[in-house]
Amino acid sequence: MAESDSGEKTEEPTAKKLSExxxxxxxxxxxxxxxxxxxxxxxxxxxxxxxxxxxxxxxxxxxxxxxxxxxxxxxxxxxxxxxxxxxxxxxxxxxxxxxxxxxxxxxxxxxxxxxxxxxxxxxxxxxxxxxxxxxxxxxxxxxxxxxxxxxxxxxxxxxxxxxxxxxxxxxxxxxxxxxxxxxxxxxxxxxxxxxxxxxxxxxxxxxxxxxxxxxxxxxxxMTKQEIKDEHKNSEGSPENKGRIRRTQYEMSQRRMMADVPESDVVITNPTHFSVALKYDASQGGAPQLVAKGIDEMAIHIRTIAKEHGVEIIASPALARSLYYTAEVNEDIPEELFAAVAQVLAFIYQLNEHKKGKAKRPVPLAKSLPIPDDFRY
Structure with a gap:
């Protein structure tokens, strides 16, 4: 029989046991x-x-x-x-x-x-x-x-x-x-x-x-099993904790997807990574990352963006950099301001062209100014 199942009280009492x-x-x-x-x-x-x-x-x-x-x-x-x-x-x-x-x-x-x-x-x-x-x-x-x-x-x-x-x-x-x-x-x-x-x-x-x-x-x-049972009762079983984490993750994903239609642009790599950015010029400050995902989540972000007419730009290096260095609902890193500014400027000119107020913009440069430390 395993030592943990021997039933011998070899472990020091926990704080909860002493309190009880x-x-x-x-x-x-x-x-x-x-x-x-x-x-x-x-x-x-x-x-x-x-x-x-x-x-x-x-x-x-x-x-x-x-x-x-x-x-x-x-x-x-x-x-x-x-x-x-x-x-x-x-x-x-x-x-x-x-x-x-x-x-x-x-x-x-x-x-x-x-x-x-x-x-x-x-x-x-x-x-x-x-x-x-x-x-x-x-x-x-x-x-x-x-x-x-x-x-x-x-x-x-x-x-x-x-x-x-x-x-x-x-x-x-x-x-x-x-x-x-x-x-x-x-x-x-x-x-x-x-x-x-x-x-x-x-x-x-x-x-x-x-x-x-x-x-x-x-x-x-206490026995080792008693300590395990106490830990399970006080903090919840691994199954319950896993279920709670999954529920929290799903809720955060739903909130994130709800912000995609309000974004200004979705940058992709173009298959495995997708990040959605939003910039409010009236309030100033830095652009914010409102959603990000890889693989199936990346496809889901692009699908929602297409349904709501959000522009999708393929820029593999920038998409990977934003995914790994920026968090959802937070400002993007200062080191990526120049690269993102070029993307937003292109989107702004493209929207003006669609309204008939400007010429078609020059295609976005394939190589954007991304610092070596931010390349993934």
């Missing part, structure tokens, strides 16, 4: 990356706002335990004290939650970006299938997650061991420090250890993030 997968909510995500950002964000938030939070809690406790008898007996006074206490902790707690939420947002969108999919939120029976559940439990992903869990355990374990070893003397010295400075020192040590343990997950993330991206691409890989 994104709409379905299928994007690369690293849970460990989000977890690391949340842990580090929490440590940073507590470091910056921890003192403010502790001071607010200490003031609240002191305020709660120093109520007078009158305040205890007055429900309105109790509500006033409670509202004051709550207002004290709102600001530090608000900043802590804001930093953690921002860290969670960055960590969960850093890989894969922002994506919202209604389709991913819809319930699917396949997710509730016991067979599918067993496949997930004993599949490759399950083994990968097991290896990651073991790695996380050993990374955190060794990181904690190194931290405790390096800070062991400081931890022991807490017992001989004065109160409350030892409490502040202990909290400071705990926060730095918390931050270091969170940052230790960078080792896991450095492995997990590239793997998740690779696995996402692997799942979306």
């Amino acid at each position: 997968a994104r709409k379905k909510g299928q994007i690369a995500r690293s849970k460990d990356l989000g977890t690391m950002f949340v842990l580090v964000g929490s440590a940073i938030a507590l470091m910056f706002m921890g003192n403010s939070l502790v001071e607010s809690l200490a003031f609240m406790m002191k305020n709660q335990f120093s109520l007078s008898r009158q305040e205890v007996m007055d429900i309105n006074a109790l509500f006033a004290v409670a509202s004051t206490n709550v207002s004290l902790i709102i600001k530090p707690m608000g900043w802590i939650f804001a930093i953690i939420i921002l860290a969670a947002f960055i960590g969960n969108t850093l890989l894969g970006g922002i994506s919202f999919s209604w389709e991913a939120m819809m319930p699917k029976l396949s997710k509730m299938s016991p067979i599918a559940g067993f496949k997930r439990m004993f599949g490759i992903k399950a083994y990968v997650e097991l290896i990651k869990s073991l790695m996380k355990f050993f990374v955190v374990f060794f990181s904690a061991y190194l931290l405790l070893t390096s800070l062991f003397e400081q931890i022991l010295s807490l017992s001989i420090e004065a109160i409350p400075f030892n409490f502040a020192h202990a909290v400071d040590l705990l926060l730095w250890m918390f931050l270091a343990l969170g940052l230790s997950l960078i080792i896991i993330v450095a492995v997990d993030a590239p793997y998740q991206k690779w696995d996402h691409t692997r799942q979306l890989k």
Whole structure:
């Protein structure tokens, strides 16, 4: 069997396939990356706002335990004290939650970006299938997650061991420090250890993030036939494109033939090439090529010209030059002005002779002034 028909998904996913997968909510995500950002964000938030939070809690406790008898007996006074206490902790707690939420947002969108999919939120029976559940439990992903869990355990374990070893003397010295400075020192040590343990997950993330991206691409890989089908569906089959091109060509030919009766002269070679020219002296400018063709099309142009009384001049070299260097409905090249001017002048004199207003013109010269670069 040919390689293209093997059905193996060996090709990278196309932009369309990636876009459709994104709409379905299928994007690369690293849970460990989000977890690391949340842990580090929490440590940073507590470091910056921890003192403010502790001071607010200490003031609240002191305020709660120093109520007078009158305040205890007055429900309105109790509500006033409670509202004051709550207002004290709102600001530090608000900043802590804001930093953690921002860290969670960055960590969960850093890989894969922002994506919202209604389709991913819809319930699917396949997710509730016991067979599918067993496949997930004993599949490759399950083994990968097991290896990651073991790695996380050993990374955190060794990181904690190194931290405790390096800070062991400081931890022991807490017992001989004065109160409350030892409490502040202990909290400071705990926060730095918390931050270091969170940052230790960078080792896991450095492995997990590239793997998740690779696995996402692997799942979306396509067969060669799928790429062909997608290309065919998006741009149309070769048969349809050929049919469209033929239709467009026929329409352009019909428009071109409709302009032949309005032309001033048709120059031929005299059998294989035919070009029709039109010159409007009132508007000035250069003569325009309104139609051209070879073989059957050339015969068709000459037939229409004869039916409508358009003069036909045999000039093989000029006919070939105009055919290859001028486009339909565009001015002829400047290099052919002199040769075409002689032809138009001859046609003008011939028309005047037919009206009885002038003598028969001298026959057109067989050799017209055509530059060597324009001879075909």
